[in-house]
Amino acid sequence: xxxxxxNDRIRPVPEESGPVISEQTIADRIFSAVxxxxxxxxxxxxxxxxxDTFGVSRARIRRALLILAEREVVELRSNRGAFVARPSAxxxxxxxxxxxxxxxxxxxxxxALIEDGEIAKLQDHVDRETAAHVxxxxxxxxxxxxxxxxxLAEIGNNPVLTRFVxxxxxxxxxxxxxxGSPGISSCLDGExxxxxxxxIEREADHAxxxxxxxxxHIERDLELTEKVDYSIDIQTILxx
Amino acid sequence: xxxxxxNDRIRPVPEESGPVISEQTIADRIFSAVxxxxxxxxxxxxxxxxxDTFGVSRARIRRALLILAEREVVELRSNRGAFVARPSAxxxxxxxxxxxxxxxxxxxxxxALIEDGEIAKLQDHVDRETAAHVxxxxxxxxxxxxxxxxxLAEIGNNPVLTRFVxxxxxxxxxxxxxxGSPGISSCLDGExxxxxxxxIEREADHAxxxxxxxxxHIERDLELTEKVDYSIDIQTILxx
DNA sequence: TAAATTATGATTGTGTACAATATGGGCACG
DNA sequence: CGTGCCCATATTGTACACAATCATAATTTA
Numbered sequence: 001x002x003x004x005x006x007n008d009r010i011r012p013v014p015e016e017s018g019p020v021i022s023e024q025t026i027a028d029r030i031f032s033a034v035x036x037x038x039x040x041x042x043x044x045x046x047x048x049x050x051x052d053t054f055g056v057s058r059a060r061i062r063r064a065l066l067i068l069a070e071r072e073v074v075e076l077r078s079n080r081g082a083f084v085a086r087p088s089a090x091x092x093x094x095x096x097x098x099x100x101x102x103x104x105x106x107x108x109x110x111x112a113l114i115e116d117g118e119i120a121k122l123q124d125h126v127d128r129e130t131a132a133h134v135x136x137x138x139x140x141x142x143x144x145x146x147x148x149x150x151x152l153a154e155i156g157n158n159p160v161l162t163r164f165v166x167x168x169x170x171x172x173x174x175x176x177x178x179x180g181s182p183g184i185s186s187c188l189d190g191e192x193x194x195x196x197x198x199x200i201e202r203e204a205d206h207a208x209x210x211x212x213x214x215x216x217h218i219e220r221d222l223e224l225t226e227k228v229d230y231s232i233d234i235q236t237i238l239x240x
Numbered sequence: 241x242x243x244x245x246x247n248d249r250i251r252p253v254p255e256e257s258g259p260v261i262s263e264q265t266i267a268d269r270i271f272s273a274v275x276x277x278x279x280x281x282x283x284x285x286x287x288x289x290x291x292d293t294f295g296v297s298r299a300r301i302r303r304a305l306l307i308l309a310e311r312e313v314v315e316l317r318s319n320r321g322a323f324v325a326r327p328s329a330x331x332x333x334x335x336x337x338x339x340x341x342x343x344x345x346x347x348x349x350x351x352a353l354i355e356d357g358e359i360a361k362l363q364d365h366v367d368r369e370t371a372a373h374v375x376x377x378x379x380x381x382x383x384x385x386x387x388x389x390x391x392l393a394e395i396g397n398n399p400v401l402t403r404f405v406x407x408x409x410x411x412x413x414x415x416x417x418x419x420g421s422p423g424i425s426s427c428l429d430g431e432x433x434x435x436x437x438x439x440i441e442r443e444a445d446h447a448x449x450x451x452x453x454x455x456x457h458i459e460r461d462l463e464l465t466e467k468v469d470y471s472i473d474i475q476t477i478l479x480x
Numbered sequence: 481t482a483a484a485t486t487a488t489g490a491t492t493g494t495g496t497a498c499a500a501t502a503t504g505g506g507c508a509c510g
Numbered sequence: 511c512g513t514g515c516c517c518a519t520a521t522t523g524t525a526c527a528c529a530a531t532c533a534t535a536a537t538t539t540a
Contacts, residue, residue: 040520057495062523066303070310079522091400091502097345098400105341112458134328160338287492297525298492319492319531 026054026064027071034073034084035170036143037177045074045082071167073174085174089224092175096219099168102161103149103215104208105194109156112206118155122196125151130188145188146173152195171220179222191217254308266294266304267311274313274324275410276383277417284395285314285322311407313414319417325414329464332415341410343389343455346449349396351444358395362436365391369429385428386413392435411456419462431457 030050033039050061056198065082067076073084087095111234132141146169191214198207270290273279275370305322308314314327325333364455365388372380393405431454438447 016538046520047521051363059494063303063306066306070307080503082521094398094400097349097398098342101342101345101401102338105337109337158334158337160334160408161341164338168400240426286490288490299524302493320533321492 003182007045016048016050016148021054021056021060023060023067024061026056026060026113027067028055030064030068031071031073032143032223035146035173036139037173038041038139039084039088041084041174041178043084045084047081062074085171086178087175089172089179091171092179092224093173093219095168095175096215099165100212102164102168103211106116106153106158107207108204108213109158110152111199111202112209113157114155114199119196119200122148122151122199126189126192126196129192133189135208136214143171145192146170147166148192175222176218179224181221181223189239210211224231247258261296261300263303263307266290266296267307268324269294270304270308270321271311271313271410272383275386276379277413277414278323278379278464279417281324281414283324285324286350287321296354298429301350307355311410313407313410325411326418327411327415329466330465331411332419333459335408335415336455337409339405339412339455340452342404342408343345343392343451346393346396346401346405347439347451348444349398350392351442351447353397353440354395354439362388362391362395364474366429366436369432373429380412381429382416385432386410388432415462416458419464421461422465428458435467 013016030039030045045065047058047061047065050064051058054061055189065074069076073085075083077083121164125144129141129144129148132138132144148161150166151168153162156162191210195207195210195214198210270279270285279285285305287298287301287305290304291298294301305316309316309322313325315323317323333439363383369381369384369388372384372447377393390402390406391410393402396402431450435447435454438450
């Protein structure tokens with residue numbers, strides 16, 4: 001298990017990548033792994049393994065884990081360690097509600113601010129999404145799909161909202177991993193194209209409304225029933 | 241300076257308050273102090289002072305500071321320590337834009353979910369705001385004013401959005417401290433009453449629009465020009 | 481006298497060692 | 511044979527001490 005985590009889920013950092021590696025970098029790498037569903041919800045993240053993986057001391061790993069806990073993608077249980085978060089169905093609904101609150105605004109900002117070069121890049125991005133889909137590269141497809149929303153947030157040019165969206169997109173990956181049906185996600189890149197079309201036409205209202213619809217569709221394709229892992233809940237309940 | 245920080249800005253934790261004090265508690269206390277403008281922007285937060293203040297080891301203080309840095313209310317400068325954040329004018333605009341994206345949604349949720357008892361409590365809250373205003377208790381007034389928005393978020397019953405609002409309200413306190421004219425804030429509790437009126441009438445659109453207006457008014461009363469603190473910038477620029 | 485430079489002190493960053501706690505297996509007992 | 515208890519082990523939490531870095535002040539020189 002540890003070996004698998006070490007060798008596969010988080011790739012060891014290359015030796016030539018600078019003398020030290022910051023906790024921010026470590027957090028980002030784990031964050032990316034979560035976003036790409038290489039680290040499934042509930043995965044234990046032992047400090048030793050992460051120390052070996054990144055070649056740093058425990059102190060730095062602990063800071064990285066604390067950063068991730070603040071972003072709600074990692075759960076720190078006292079004296080038990082760090083785990084990739086397992087959002088509940090309620091949390092999932094809250095995450096989507098939050099995205100519906102924020103991302104329409106981002107679409108309006110994008111329509112107001114985007115330049116032609118950026119539009120071409122967005123279309124490129126969606127092309128890569130489609131390519132990943134048809135060639136069955138699931139991780140790649142998931143990464144690009146979330147990255148599209150983050151990219152829009154960046155174009156929207158509000159770092160505060162961008163940070164929120166980054167967090168929400170990562171949590172959405174966890175949610176899809178927990179509540180998603182495996183085959184459903186094949187329609188997402190199509191909707192992304194619809195969003196781009198609205199952007200091109202500079203139709204802020206259309207763009208905002210399509211974003212809400214898009215998020216609704218993603219949420220609707222989930223099975224948001226409490227698949228409680230009883231082995232965990234019994235433990236937690238009985239201890240308290 | 242350190243003595244002032246120790247004795248006044250952050251009250252020493254009472255001795256009887258349990259054997260240990262968690263980093264979350266420490267972070268919350270500093271967070272509250274920032275929100276109440278007891279800790280002005282740019283204030284240095286030396287680790288050993290905080291150790292003495294809270295009676296804990298440096299390790300815990302460092303974790304608390306990292307939590308606060310993630311919430312963007314504290315800035316960690318490498319090898320120089322922790323400082324209360326000094327938002328730029330651009331950041332200030334972004335914070336208000338983010339609030340305009342999120343808080344109208346919260347108002348809609350409030351209108352949909354609030355119960356009569358909660359309405360009475362909200363009115364109580366605003367009464368206390370007014371009382372603090374007329375009696376000149378500036379800190380109290382600021383705390384209650386921000387707390388009103390957080391309270392609404394809690395009633396909105398979406399913990400994800402609530403956390404975002406908590407952060408944005410705290411950063412708004414810093415922004416008002418930096419860019420606000422001292423006497424302006426006397427109209428806020430009046431607008432809060434308008435918001436409550438819209439909630440009572442269950443007019444979701446009104447409530448949402450009034451929230452946007454309210455946030456616009458707060459932002460408009462600021463002087464969002466870059467008041468660069470040259471003493472700081474000169475240092476940073478000349479060294480690099 | 482003023483500016484530059486070095487030296488000193490204080491503060492932060494980091495690694496290591498130890499203590500506390502939870503997990504899992506073995507053992508006794510019902 | 512199943513259940514409860516206890517001990518060994520592994521992992522996390524915490525404190526301490528040392529190293530690195532930066533700010534301040536004194537000193538020297540032009």
